Amino acid sequence: MAGVLDPDTLDSLDARINSVPDFSQRPLPATPPEIQRPKVKETKSHITVDNIFLAANVDRIKDAFLRSSKHTKRYPGSSDKTPKQAAVLVPFCLISGEPAVIFILRPGDLSNHGAEVCFPGGMVQSSDTDRAHTAIRETVEEIGLDGNQISVWGQLPPIPGHNWQTFITPVVGYCGKVNLPTLRVNHKEVADLFSITVESLCNPVNLKYTRFRGTTTGSYTLPAFLGGRYRVWGLTGMMLHLSLLHVAPGMYSFRKVDFLKRQSW
Amino acid sequence: MISIVGTLARRGVPRYSRSLQNVRQRCFSSGSESSKVGDITGISLSQPVSWLPIPRYATVKDQESNTHITRLENGLTVASAEQFGNFCTVGVLIDSGSRYEGPYPSGITHFLEKLSFSSTAKFANKDEILQRLEEHGGVCDCQGSRDTLIYAASASTTGVAEVVELLSEAVLQPKITLEELEATRAAIGFELDTLDMKPDPDILMVEYLHAAAYWNNTLGLPKVCPQENLSVIDRELLYTFMSNYHTPKRMVLAGVGIKHEELLKQAEKYFVSATPAWKMDGEQVNDKFGQDLSISQYTGGIVTVEKDLSNVTLGPSQMPELTHFIIGLEGCSHEDPDFVSYCVLHTIMGGGGSFSAGGPGKGMYTRLYTNVLNRHHWMHNAMAQHHAYRDSGIFAIQAAAAPSMMRELVEVIAKEFVSIRHGIGSTELERAKTQLQSILMMNLEMRAVVFEDIGRQVLASGKRYSAQYFYDKIAKVTEADVIRVADRMLASKVSVAFFGDLSYTPTLEEIQKALHSKDGRIPRKFSLFK
Numbered sequence: 001m002a003g004v005l006d007p008d009t010l011d012s013l014d015a016r017i018n019s020v021p022d023f024s025q026r027p028l029p030a031t032p033p034e035i036q037r038p039k040v041k042e043t044k045s046h047i048t049v050d051n052i053f054l055a056a057n058v059d060r061i062k063d064a065f066l067r068s069s070k071h072t073k074r075y076p077g078s079s080d081k082t083p084k085q086a087a088v089l090v091p092f093c094l095i096s097g098e099p100a101v102i103f104i105l106r107p108g109d110l111s112n113h114g115a116e117v118c119f120p121g122g123m124v125q126s127s128d129t130d131r132a133h134t135a136i137r138e139t140v141e142e143i144g145l146d147g148n149q150i151s152v153w154g155q156l157p158p159i160p161g162h163n164w165q166t167f168i169t170p171v172v173g174y175c176g177k178v179n180l181p182t183l184r185v186n187h188k189e190v191a192d193l194f195s196i197t198v199e200s201l202c203n204p205v206n207l208k209y210t211r212f213r214g215t216t217t218g219s220y221t222l223p224a225f226l227g228g229r230y231r232v233w234g235l236t237g238m239m240l241h242l243s244l245l246h247v248a249p250g251m252y253s254f255r256k257v258d259f260l261k262r263q264s265w
Numbered sequence: 266m267i268s269i270v271g272t273l274a275r276r277g278v279p280r281y282s283r284s285l286q287n288v289r290q291r292c293f294s295s296g297s298e299s300s301k302v303g304d305i306t307g308i309s310l311s312q313p314v315s316w317l318p319i320p321r322y323a324t325v326k327d328q329e330s331n332t333h334i335t336r337l338e339n340g341l342t343v344a345s346a347e348q349f350g351n352f353c354t355v356g357v358l359i360d361s362g363s364r365y366e367g368p369y370p371s372g373i374t375h376f377l378e379k380l381s382f383s384s385t386a387k388f389a390n391k392d393e394i395l396q397r398l399e400e401h402g403g404v405c406d407c408q409g410s411r412d413t414l415i416y417a418a419s420a421s422t423t424g425v426a427e428v429v430e431l432l433s434e435a436v437l438q439p440k441i442t443l444e445e446l447e448a449t450r451a452a453i454g455f456e457l458d459t460l461d462m463k464p465d466p467d468i469l470m471v472e473y474l475h476a477a478a479y480w481n482n483t484l485g486l487p488k489v490c491p492q493e494n495l496s497v498i499d500r501e502l503l504y505t506f507m508s509n510y511h512t513p514k515r516m517v518l519a520g521v522g523i524k525h526e527e528l529l530k531q532a533e534k535y536f537v538s539a540t541p542a543w544k545m546d547g548e549q550v551n552d553k554f555g556q557d558l559s560i561s562q563y564t565g566g567i568v569t570v571e572k573d574l575s576n577v578t579l580g581p582s583q584m585p586e587l588t589h590f591i592i593g594l595e596g597c598s599h600e601d602p603d604f605v606s607y608c609v610l611h612t613i614m615g616g617g618g619s620f621s622a623g624g625p626g627k628g629m630y631t632r633l634y635t636n637v638l639n640r641h642h643w644m645h646n647a648m649a650q651h652h653a654y655r656d657s658g659i660f661a662i663q664a665a666a667a668p669s670m671m672r673e674l675v676e677v678i679a680k681e682f683v684s685i686r687h688g689i690g691s692t693e694l695e696r697a698k699t700q701l702q703s704i705l706m707m708n709l710e711m712r713a714v715v716f717e718d719i720g721r722q723v724l725a726s727g728k729r730y731s732a733q734y735f736y737d738k739i740a741k742v743t744e745a746d747v748i749r750v751a752d753r754m755l756a757s758k759v760s761v762a763f764f765g766d767l768s769y770t771p772t773l774e775e776i777q778k779a780l781h782s783k784d785g786r787i788p789r790k791f792s793l794f795k
Contacts, residue, residue, distance in 0.1 A: 108756055109781035111774050115565075115758045191756075210562040211367045212481045219367070224560060233562055 047251045049199050052099050053092070053174065058153065064246045065154020065172065084166045085158070088121025089135040089150070090243045093175040098197050101240065102178065104143060105192040105230055115191075117230045119170070119239065131155055135171035143193055144184035149176045156242050161235050170239040172247065196228035201244060202252040203227065223254060323349040332719055332729040333525035340514035343532045344723040345525045346715065352402075353522035354712050355428050356417025357436050358720035360515035364411045364483040364654075366506075367557040370497050372453075372490025373506045374409040379449045380503075381407030381416055384442060385434035386542065394431060403428065405435075411475070411484050412654050413721065419713065425523055426531055432518075433535035436511065438542045441500045450495045457492055464577040464584060466764055470591045470663055471650070473568040473762030478593055478659050483561040504543035505551045511541070519720035521712050561657045563595045565758025567773040574765045587645055588668040588765035592678055592776065593661030595757035599653040600726060603753065605738040606746040607651055607660060612697040612704075613689060613747070614649035614662065614681065630696060633662070636684075637677055643670050647678065655725050660754050668766035672787060675771050680785030685751035689744045702739050706732060755780060 051057055091102040108115040122138035124131070132152045140147045150173050158167035178195075185193055200206055206227035213219045223241045225232040232240055244252040302316055313319070332346045363374045382405050388394050398405055403420025416435050420428050460468060472487055479485030490498070518536060520528045543550055575586040597603050615631020616638070628634060633647040647664040662681065666674045708714045709732045722729040759777050763770045771779075771787055779787045 105756075108758070109778060111777075114777065115756060208560040210482050210559040211557050212562075213367050213486065214481065221559075222562075224562065 047248050049099050049197075049251075052198060052248055052251070053094065058174070061153050061172075061247050064249075065156075068246065069154070069157065083160075083164065085124040085131075085169070086122060086161075086166050087124060087131040087134040087138070087169045087171055088119040088239070089139045090119055090170050090172045090239060091139065091145070091150070091175045092153075092173065092198070092247065093178040093195070095178055095180065095195050095197075098199070100195040100197045101201065102143070102175070102180070102193065102195045103228070103230070103232060103236070104190045105194070106189065107187075107191040110189075116234070116236075117232050118236050120190075121168070123166075131169040132171045132173075135169075135173075142186050142189050144186070145175055145178070150174070154246070156239065156246075159235060159239065168235065168239075170243065172243045192229070194229040196225065196232070198244075198248060198251075200227040201225055201240070202248060207254050332723075332731075334723055334727070334729070335525070335529055337513070337529075337532060337537055339537050340512070340516075341532065341536050342517045342723055342727070343519075343525075343529055344517055344719050344729065345520040345523055345528045346719060347524060348522040348712060348715065350522055350712070351422050352419060352712065353422050353425060353428075353520060354417060354419040354716040355425065355432065355518070355520040355523060355528070356415055356716060356720065357432055358517045358519060358717075358724045359414045359416075359436070359511055360412070360724055361414040361506075361510040362410055362412045363486050363488040364561065365510055365557055366486050367483065367559060368554045369502065369506055370494045371487045372494040372498055373503060374414060374488065375453060375490035376449055376498050376503060377414060377507075378407050378409035379452050380439060380441060380445060382435045383445045384440040386438040386440070387434050388431075394435070397427060397431060398424075400424065401427065405431070407435075409488070411488055413724065415717065415720065417713075417716065422522060425520075425527060429518075429528070429531035430535050433539055436516075437536075437539050440542070441503055446499065453490050454492070454495055457489070460489065462577075464574075464579055466589050467663070469570075470589055470762060470764060471652075473570065473764065474591045474593050474650075474659060474661055474663075474760060475652075477566040477568045477762050478563055478595070478760035479561055479657075480564040480566050482564075483559050484654055484657065485561075485564075501549045501551055502554075504548060505554050507541070508543040508550045509554065509556045513537075517720050517724045519716055519723065521716040521719065561654065563657055563659075563757065563760075565595075565760050567760075568762040569767055569770065570762070570764045571767050572765055585645065585667060586766065587665040588671055588763060588767070588770070589663070589665045590671065590674055590678070590764075590770075591650075591661055591663040591762045592675070592682075593650075593659040593760040594682070594754040594780075596651060596653060596658035596660035596754060597750075598656050598658055600655065601658075603746070603750050604653060605735065606742050606750045607653070607658070609694070609697055609701055609739060609742045610685065610747050610750055611649050611651040611660070612701045613685075613693060615697075616646070616648035616662070618646040618648075628700075630693075632681060632693075636681060637664075641673075641677060643667060644674065644677070659760065661760075669769050671763070671769045672771050675776055676779060676785055676787055678785075679776065679779040679782075679787075682751075682755065682780055683783065683785045686748055686755070689747050691744070694742075694744055694747065698739050698742060702736050705735055705739070 047057055093100055093102060102120075103117050104120055106113050106116050106118055120139040120142045121135050122141075124134045125137075128134045128137065132155065136147050136150050136152075139145055139150065152171060152173040154172055156170040156172070158169045160166070161168045180193055180195060183193065206225055208224045208226060209221050210224055210233065211219055211221045222233060223237045225237060225240065241254060244254075305314065308314060332344055334342065334344045336342050361374065361377075363371065366373055382391055382394050384390050385394075388397070394405070398418060398420055401420040401424030403418055403424060405416075405418035407417075408415045416432055418428050418432060468489070472489060476485050476487070513536070516536075518528065518532050542548060574588070578584045596607050601607075612628075613631060614633050615628035616633025617628060631649075633649060637647045638644055643666055645665040647662060650659075650661045650663060652659045652661070662678050664674055664678055709718065719729050759773070759780055761773055761776055775787045779785050782788065
């Protein structure tokens, strides 16, 4: 589920050349949640592609998610009953022996988030026990991973998407060794399946950002990850950024800008 | 039809070449003119006139000159190519423009363009600059686009030193007095009024397309100054913007018809040792704004602008009421390996107005004529556009028809996008490739176009590929390449703008569905009870 910028919400807006309308009808909160810098304990040992999935780091990752969930302010409205709830899985895995993250490209003819790069996931159903359950169930449905193979590390606070009508909880987990071509993909929901190595995601050459100007809400900046088959940006980029800060601190550092912070103009 | 160099570039030039090419032509000759003049009537036409200088003609060798590129210690890049003739075009291209205005109020580039070549540290006003150029038969021009700002002048080669000095003054030392600001506000205000009234909405449609395609970021920011910013933009803002973006590392000094050593010498003198006006003591620069080095993010989306266009007319006779439509998909950057294939596709689509078919050379046999305008009498125009920038691009088709025909119009255009994937006939492909090659070569015969081509290529990549390079690349484009780029762009989100009476326009979702159908049709809800 990517795309803060959902064109579905745009067509009703009156656009004039001198005031390009803002994509969201609800302003960003005045005080942005402090989720972009989780208080991660300084690790003495360096995290590298070789030890990232070893028990020591996995324990630290789980701990980091627990701690940040205590410290993080939530977006106003995220606990309301009214907005719809969704969950996605940020699937870390080993592909050809290399740590990587899996992404999907949604088909262009879908009315919601068509032609966008996303994580597997979907809407919460009443039968789901928790957000992790939703994320794993949708992952199994969409890309055919074995649900028993997925172990959950933790989750991030819900992020608003789709014009603040939906709140999406990113669940971060490990899927073990994966061979993408052998997965049974649901082609109705997935146009393409691809992965980017953690090494590439942490390579400063591939890390870019885009600053979006808001007319009433102040501006905000989103990360963009190049180097994959498709660019990862928008909400998916934001979730990936937050996940990497927990999973590979030090190895991943994107201190160029404070994402989602309000800026002048 | 917009030419390739309108495509093969955006590296292209149209506006420029026209103004800078209007320089008075001189005859190319060698030797002095001091010999005595005799009676011409007695000399046979087969004999040379003894007191006239011996003419020097251009040779093929002159046309193949290499581009010399040097990076100076302060980061400024100097690029030049020699060319036959005693006129030269020299200019400065800056990696600046409306895409960088994110943290600033929009319209700064528009102001800079209008304020160009006004009073500087050395010249009291624009007239002095023009007079100085006039001494060398020269003209100057400034053109701002979304990602490049160009200051350029053409003059006799005798005046190179003065032209470079003048450019340095215009780029680095603008005074921006209160009177000049007021005059600029008035000029831009007048321009906005004109835009609002004229029947041809091309400029607006391109603005809307970019706004839809790059929602609130970089290339989607308005290039035309918004009315409410006219009073906001002042010298401090302009100086702040320039201090952040107009640095030597982001500039190329390019010259055509000039020796590289000569240009280097002048560059050292006027661009390396100079201190820009915004770095002078007492000049205010606001630290709050800073630099925005965002990459452009294609988002797709829709912009709809309702306006009563029923009374827009050029003359006494009534024009038909039109609603204007533009539909774009993500194209590619001009550094992309597929760039030339997109240019060929652009030529295949072609198009124009239904009342000015032009000749065969102007695209009479392009798809938007043969499949669209010639078959649907109710369509007013249909034209393909290709905008390429450093990190992204848009491939678009603009069209217009009566407001009630909007759904049909969208279907006709969507069908053209879809049918590219069904194949390109070999005659059609060869025609487009030849046409593109000829447009490329014809354009590069103009000195001002060569100047802009060198400048833009060097600014974007630090290199310059020759015309032959692109000529050969065009020749290698196959049907599979064109279909591949069509698939690539159809995988992106659609960007749409409507302008005029919006009573009958389909939704963005319907348009997206039409593009993903087999025949470009908007899906219909079946109902037995109508």
